[in-house]
Amino acid sequence: MGALFEALFKFRPLLFREGELAFATPWPMVLLLLTAVVIAGVAVATYGSARGRTSPGDRTVLATLRLAALGVLTFCLMQPTLILSSAVDQRNFVGILIDDSRSMTLPGEDDAPRSAFAAEAFGAESALVEALSERFALRYFRFSHDAGRVPGPEALAFDGTRTDLPSALDRAREELSSVPLSGLVVVSDGADNAGRPLAEAMVPLQAASIPVFTVGVGDEAIDPDIQIGPVELPRTVLEGSALVVDVLVSHRGFEGARVPVVVEDGGLILVQDTVTLEGDDEPAVARVRFSLDEAGPRRIRVRVPNQEGEAVTRNNVREVAVEVESQRQKILYFEGEPRYEVKFIRRAIADDPNVQVVVLQRTADNKFLRLDVDGPEELVDGFPDTREELFAYQGLILGSVEASFFTTDQLRMIADFVSERGGGLLALGGRNALAEGGYAGTAVDEVLPVVLEEPASDPRRAYTEIDVGPTPAGRSHPAAQLRTSDETPDSLWAALPPLSTLNRIERVKPGATPLLTGVHPGGERVVLAHQRYGRGKALAFPVQDSWMWQMHADVPLDDLSHETLWQQLLRWVVEGVPSQVEVASERDAVEPGERVRITAEVLDSTYLAINDASVVASITGPDGSVVQQVMDWTVDEDGVYATEVLPDAAGRWTVDISAAFEGEIVGSGVLHLEAGPGDAEYFDAGRRTAVLERLAEETGGQYYTPATISSLPEDLQYTGAGVTITEEHDLWDMPFLFLLLLGLIGAEWSYRRMRGLV
Known part of the structure; x- marks a missing residue:
């Protein structure tokens, strides 16, 4: 559709959106319009003098067609011009952000990994990079749970276990804030599982008029595949309490199959059920019941055994942290x-x-x-x-x-x-x-x-x-x-x-x-x-x-x-009833070396917030080492104290928090963190076209697929951002105008012939 539009109107829709329409006729505009009105009056009068030979309906149709043809000619005589701001060659920068997460290793175009397209299209020897380099200075960034500069796609490992697209956009914008920037290019499947709203990153981009051009890779749906949906369990339960959990199993390509759903605790099977998979994208529900009879932290594992032919098997398992309490x-x-x-x-x-x-x-x-x-x-x-x-x-x-x-x-x-x-x-x-x-x-x-x-x-x-x-x-x-x-x-x-x-x-x-x-x-x-x-x-x-x-x-x-x-x-x-010290974290599973924010809400015996308590976190690593950190009041929330924990090794980390006020102990709380590689990238791993299109549309950029990315260099040239010069392009010679004029004249002649007026 884009190629057809360009063939008819000389330029792609993006350039019409970025440019301004003007008229370059050397004649006075008023004179040109008055001439057109006079000619139109003569044409109408000509049809009016032929009353005896034509009906009122015929005269109306013929006059309309002739007036439309005259309007097209008048528009061409006004010399319409598209005014564009063109980036000055080698005076502007473009940031290229490439998704470095695990989901990029999943199948993409022609069953090759999604990363293969990124490496091929943006590699040093590619025609696309050559065209971009002729006009812009390129700066490459990688992003997954964090973001950073890289020399090029050859430096990527595609092993990130989470994708934080908003932070990546912030990082690139900040690093390139001191240079003229024509735009950012994001190459990704659109997955964003960091939990931060994308709108937060788009606002400063819009304010700085920095367009984002997105390139979506991968299929929108992975087929064949089975996936377990999010598993909802209470964060804390009493020892011996019975739990009822609905496990959602979605799939594509396994209609009619019966698959087992297994719930495990530390390798011990607690319960197993079987569900029948219906049509594609119709989740089946397994309702499982079990109890946890031993106090302490638990990692409940819910899984469906890998099925033959699955494109992705790492999304067949979900793990949920549960604290089993034994207090009365x-x-x-x-x-x-x-x-x-x-x-x-x-x-x-x-x-x-x-x-x-x-x-x-x-x-x-x-x-x-x-x-x-x-x-x-x-x-x-x-x-x-x-x-x-x-x-x-x-x-x-x-x-x-x-x-x-x-x-x-x-x-x-x-x-x-x-x-x-x-x-x-x-x-x-x-x-x-x-x-x-x-x-x-x-x-x-x-x-x-x-x-x-x-x-x-x-x-x-x-x-x-x-x-x-x-x-x-x-x-x-x-x-x-x-x-x-x-x-x-x-x-x-x-x-x-x-x-x-x-x-x-x-x-x-x-x-x-x-x-x-x-x-x-x-x-x-x-x-x-x-x-x-x-x-x-x-x-x-x-x-x-x-x-x-x-x-x-x-x-x-x-x-x-x-x-x-x-x-x-x-x-x-009494399930989930809070105590005087309630501990929480952004997530219970983190990457080794990734900081996580820990908060503690401290209340007195009447459950009113205490803002000047003494709160200390004792952090025990997998090797038994203990580090103490003072937690500071957050100021913006009454009774809430916070600190950041850095689990730098894989394993279970225990955070014991105690709070005191005026020399007396208020209470304590405990939190367990699992540090290790996560599988978030394998869930809902289809290309999220809507996210990428929204990012491009709301920042003034354009969305591409691997099949349409060849127009990226020219589109970047006319974004109007960075150091630019003004270009004027004639529109009077658009094929569309010629075809429209030819069509109107042909329609008039055909109507006359059909009505016997020739």
Whole structure:
């Protein structure tokens, strides 16, 4: 299409975009236009005098065609000219950035590696480089996770394990900022997996009027190939917690094949499933369940065995870092009246070493029963009335206790427990719970994932028995499982006896997720729902007798559905609840010798930020050596401290962070980094044409393929950047104008002949 445009209009579209249209006629423009108007008037009058021989329609068509032909002639007489700014030979520079990452070793044109094109097209002996060198001084750059100057493509190894295109553009722009620059040329497959927005690098290029010319290599889709999508796992889990993971397997060229999906922990196979691959680009989903029973850092490996004929096999494996914790998480369960639910919840989690449920049960006015407390002073005055006391727990269960029991400050504090402290809240049903307990319109109502309906005027009529079953989301959610090894079958849910509720909960709030529903003759009720709220999560479980799933006569003695549900539910309530010192990194896998930024958020016992704490990071290398670094407050974020770690050897690096304030220890956190070559370049490794086209378009450059790159030297010459001179090119002799004029005259003659007017 570009060649056809150039044949008709003498120049390519890019030159018309860069240039300006002017008219170089030596005659006065007004005189030329008046002459054209007079001639046009005579032509129209001529057709008007032939009224008897032609119809009005014929006269209109013929006049239009003749006026159009006259317009073309007038345009040519005005001598249209394209004015271009042309780069002065050998006075300007061009930066050539060549992708040096591993993805360039994948198949490209004619099944040769993508790197072969870069080496051939931009090598010292190539015709393209010779044409460029006649006009510009060339400077070569390599880029992958970093960027730097090189003498030419022969110095590239194509072994970079990540691509940071924005940083490469910044580096080239900065190094060439002191010389006249006509543009940058980027040779890449378009992969950019560093996580930084490309727009950040385009803004200074646009401001400096530096065009970027991109050359896309490789196929847009690799075929045949199987790839595992990103695997989502929580960063920290409690020891023994059951995990449910959806593994996406995409492919091209393996339609109908059945492939295994294997989950491993340190070489030990945890679980294996099989999926059937459907059509190309239709991901198959394997839902796998497993538990991690040993505390410490883990690298969970999810893989599909290599299949015969695959073009790329390094994208068949994903690794995810998980920290398995063994500390005991405390949950405060406040119950407003004696009832069986307390006894059976305690019994369900009695053998769980990682969950401690501290019970505060009101037995009479201002009288409380305390169970499983850590000392005689804990909850001695009843429900906490300070943030420090409440925020010491990771979870909170509210039973059948009316909202009027709490002060306004306590209700606000419960909401803050979720949103600011990041704790988990579980609201149970009961005659004094939810709407029946007067929570509608309170701060706690804002947190709950369900809509509190108007309570029934007669509590006895509110009693409803419901048959409980999972929603589609609940089938795979760890908080709604009756088994830990595999998905709870529908037959097991159907065999459970009905539960009862006094709270009419029929709707969830926007953004909330229902996990269990209950069916009764009058309709459907929400049984279990959750939502994120601020830093934490909130759940509603509006039933009053889940213990029936253990004590009902129809439930076998060896059925552990009740115990499993409560263990899974309470573990999920406290999963991911932050501590006073939360440690994070940009990524958990780095290259040896690559710096990584580590941050620590430091909060006091009320979970307010501390900006003047003493924070120290102890960094332990694979060889056991320890280095300490002081972490500085970032200033732009309250309570956030940062430092950079340089893992200079392959292996596992451990970062222990401790924080102190006014001589007292605030808390500590630990982070593990794996240093070693990564495989990010092999995922989604097809050419990303849209990225390269956008980069070129928004900076005023042009996108090329290996087949169209021959026009690059001329296009660079007319970018208007650098040291330039003005060139004028005639447009009146464009073949298009001649063909258009010939077509209009021919059309007039053909119309006359067709209508019998000749």
